[in-house]
Amino acid sequence: MESKRTTFRLQDYSLYFAWIISVIATLGSLYFSEVKEFIPCELCWLQRIFMYPLAIILGIAAFYNETNLKKYVLPLSVIGGLISIYHYLVQKVPGFAGVKPCVQGVPCNTQYINWFGFVTIPFLALMAFTLISILMIILFIKDKKTS
Numbered sequence: 001m002e003s004k005r006t007t008f009r010l011q012d013y014s015l016y017f018a019w020i021i022s023v024i025a026t027l028g029s030l031y032f033s034e035v036k037e038f039i040p041c042e043l044c045w046l047q048r049i050f051m052y053p054l055a056i057i058l059g060i061a062a063f064y065n066e067t068n069l070k071k072y073v074l075p076l077s078v079i080g081g082l083i084s085i086y087h088y089l090v091q092k093v094p095g096f097a098g099v100k101p102c103v104q105g106v107p108c109n110t111q112y113i114n115w116f117g118f119v120t121i122p123f124l125a126l127m128a129f130t131l132i133s134i135l136m137i138i139l140f141i142k143d144k145k146t147s
Contacts, residue, residue: 012142014135014136014138014142015058015061015062015065015067015135017131017135018054018131018132019058019059019062021128021131021132021135022051022128025051025055025124025125025128026051026054028124029047029125032113032121036112039105041105041110042105043087043090043122044087044122047080047083047084047087047122047125050076050077050129051125051128051129054073054080054132057069057072057073058132061073067139067142067143070139073132073136074133074136074140077129077133077136078133080129081130081133084126084129087108087122087125088122088123090109091108091109091110091120092118092120
């Protein structure tokens with residue numbers, strides 16, 4: 001009797017994982033602002049502008065198993081990731097302290113959380129954007145192989 005062995009392949013589920021990551025990131029940012037009452041700075045708002053649509057776009061794409069969305073998702077995740085890197089540098093690197101991107105409201109170098117000495121809110125956003133970008137590249141490679 002031959003048993004059928006199923007193997008887990010990340011590329012088969014990359015769209016769903018990207019959607020889950022974007023939903024977690026969106027809900028996390030809402031938790032920090034609405035429950036913990038952390039006021040977002042200007043750079044935080046920019047990161048939200050790039051993350052929130054990803055939760056919707058990836059959700060619809062996952063529902064319809066639409067893999068051609070890479071060209072829409074990848075620019076959003078890369079630009080959002082670049083903003084996150086810059087924001088993280090403003091928070092953690094003293095040389096960037098002189099750069100004042102936030103002119104109104106909360107200063108961008110405010111660290112509401114600092115887990116393990118390096119995990120801040122922009123770092124969490126950067127991880128989400130990076131993972132989504134990697135998953136979209138995996139999806140791109142899978143589509144290239146099948147076409």
